Amino acid sequence: MAALVGHRFPGGTYRIEHWENFLFSEATGIDTPADGIAHPAHLFHVAINGVGTSITEIFDLVGSGDGSPVSIDYYDWQIHQPLREDVTYVLRGGITAFERSARDGSPIRDSFTYEIQIDDPSALRVADVAFRWHHWRPAEEATR
Amino acid sequence: MKVAVGEAIPPFRMERVTPERMRTVAAIFRDPTPIHWDRDVTRALGFDGRLLNQTPLNMAYVINMLMAWAGPTCVRRIRAAFPQPVLEGDSVTAHGEVAAVSVHDGGTLAVCDVWLERQDGVRNLVGRAWVALPADTD
Secondary structure, X not given: OHHHOOOEOOOEEEXXXXXXXXXXXXXXXXXXXXXXXXXXXXXXXXXXXXXXXXXXXXXXXXXXXXXXXXXXXXXXXXXXXXXXXXXEEEEEXXXXXXXXXXXXXXOEEEEEEEEXXXXXXXXXXXXXXXXXXXXXXXXXXXXX | OOOOOXXXXXXXXXXXXXXXXXXXXXXXXXXXXHHHOOHHHHHHOOOOOOOEOOHHHHHHHHHHHHHHHHOOOOEEEEEEEOOOOOEOOOOEXXXXXXXXXXXXXXXXXXXXXXXXXXXXXXXXXXXXXXXXXXXXXX
16 A cells, blocks of 8 residues: 555646536535635545546545545645636646554554645646545455 | 634534535535435444535535635635534534734735534534735725
8 A cells, every 4th residue: 555655646637617616605505706716615626536536546546445434634725826717727646645553453544645736727836735534444454 | 804813703604414415516526425425325334324414515614604704715725624524414613713813925814723513512623724814905
C-alpha cells in the first residue's frame, strides 16, 4: 500500500454547469450564488472527477473496492480564487501520503492523503484540495 | 466589516436532512456509495436503515453560514473533520466563532472555529475556516 504514494491521477478538466450549481446549492439549502459564483463545496466532486478518477476508482486503487469500510479523517480546501460556472478548470494530483495503524487483533487502518490542484485556463491556481480517508481492513490483511 | 475575537457567527440551520437532497448530490458527485441511498446497507451498518448524508454536504452547511456572514467569495480555506455522521431526518445547525483576526494581503482575515451540531448537541463536524472579510464601505 505504501507504494501507492506518488501515484498520479490521469489529470483532466472540469466545467461546472449552471444546472449542477443550481441543484447542488438548492440541496445545501440556499439559493444559487449570484454572478456565476459556484458553491465552494463543489470542490469535492470537481477535484475527484476533474482529475480523471472517481470515488469508485480510488476505492479500487487502495483496496476498498470490495465494500470494506472507508471513513473520512479530514478535508482541507484552500480557495485562492472563487469557483465559477462555465470555466474549464485544469486539474492534477495524486496520492501524497500513507500511514498504517494496526494493533493486535484490531482492524487495520490505512490512511491515504490525496492532494489535487485546480487551475483556471490561464494557469492561475484556484484551489488546493486535500483530503485524507481511512480505509479499514481485517487484521489478517496486515501483510498486504 | 469589523469583527472581534470571540464573536459568534450567525448560525445556519438545515431543518431536516432529506433523502431527496442526498440523491441529488449523489448524482451530481457521481458517487455510487450506497450509504447515501440504500437502506439495507445502512441497516446492516447499524444505522437503523437511515441514510447517511454526504460529508461535503455537511461541509456546505458550514460554508453557507460563512457566505451569509461575509459574502459568497469569503472562504479562503476550510479544514474539517467529521466525528459523527449526519443521518436522514437529523436537524443540524452550523455554528462558528471568531478565533483570530489578522491583516492578510491588504485585507482582513478572520480565523474561525466552526462546527456542525445535531439536534441533541452532538457535533458532526469540527473544523477551522479562514474567512476574508469585506472591506468597510463607510
